[in-house]
Amino acid sequence: MSTEAKGGLRPRVRDGILQALRAGVTPRYGLQHLQVGRLREVETLLEDIERIADGGAAIRFIVGEYGSGKSFFLQLIRSIALEKGAVCLHADLAPDRRLHASGGQARMLYAELLRNCSTRSKPEGGALGSMVERFIAEVRRHAGEAGMSVEQCIEERLHELSESVGGYDFARVIAAYWQGYERGCEQLRDEALRWLRGEFSTRTEARKSLGVGSIVDDGNVYDRLKLLARFVRRAGYAGLLVCIDELVNLYKLPQRQTRLANYEQILRMLNDCLQGSAEHLGFLFGGTPEVLFDTGKGLFSYEALRSRLEENNFARRAGVVDYAAPVLRLANLTPEELYLLLCNVRLVHANGDPGASSVPDEALDAFVHHCSRHIGDAYFRTPRNTVKAFVDFLSVLDQHPDLQWSQLLGMVRIEADAPSDMPGNVDEDDDALADFRL
16 A cells, blocks of 8 residues: 555544554554555455355455454455445454353354444444345335235245245344334334344243244354345345454363364354355454464364365475465565555554654654664564554654654663463463563
């Protein structure tokens, strides 16, 4: 991306980007103002999105060290998928959210994914209602042209879903949403959305509210995602992309049996996507190398996954990357790419106006040299801390114009901390390499 401005940024976008970077997290929007490098990786995932739109399926494991930009990359791909007309779900795994469980944790993951449902018109989430209404609007138009009732048209459009697990009740809930819309009954519409989000905890409650006998539970989460992918296609979207970050929370599970049960769910998803059993559906998983390659606790501890995810020996021996493999290991940013990234951050801080920057190119050169001298190669291999420090640096200069950048940079003390040898004890959001302090 060019560092030249194409016009000022909206204050909300600028402030949102800078606040996220200062906190060491990925901005929810405006990523196009920051992105550098990773060209081949982005092109590869763009092909996956096109495959999903064509009726296929895709699954990728995005692997990188702590602070290397995995979450940023996942968010970037999600924004591209939205622009391509897909529906995106995203959530982080956590102790109370995982893929397989018996105490409601899998249903909690599904509910979180659906709360974070995004479309191009609602990229920040909460798009489930508008997605259903888009489907209803199309059904009403078709029903008017065909001289049918809306209920008949809904049944006809969703008839194929009845072959899937929960498909019959899914169609009935969509019909209930239409009834609530037609009668002006907000409660019925809300109950339908609650069911679709997996927020009913008992079948009795669902039967009483909507007259259906099934709910989303720990045992059918993946089946419901496949069902939802078929529905979003009928609602006029390109497909469904599911982004799940923080695989480290499966790696941290203390009981081997529980870990393997979750890995078995991943295997099922992987098999369906690679064998063509899923339609209009894609998965992106984010994790560190240990989470994948550790044969004691990682995904490679499950032999069926290991055999499918092992690195291509020909690519490894040739020193190249096989971008067609399910595992996509993020390449390190080069020092030049990190320099470009800091230029982009400076431009965002200046509200898109290069002439309004609070630091000249000489200051940026000095900052990069300072990082290189104190941290070494890690400053560009795991750029999160470097970018966070640079935003802090710009913020102080912005608030205290009497300070000279060279004076301020000379006051900075950098403490480099080696990452823990026990990845399971490290939080993905912790600063693993360096702490910049004034």
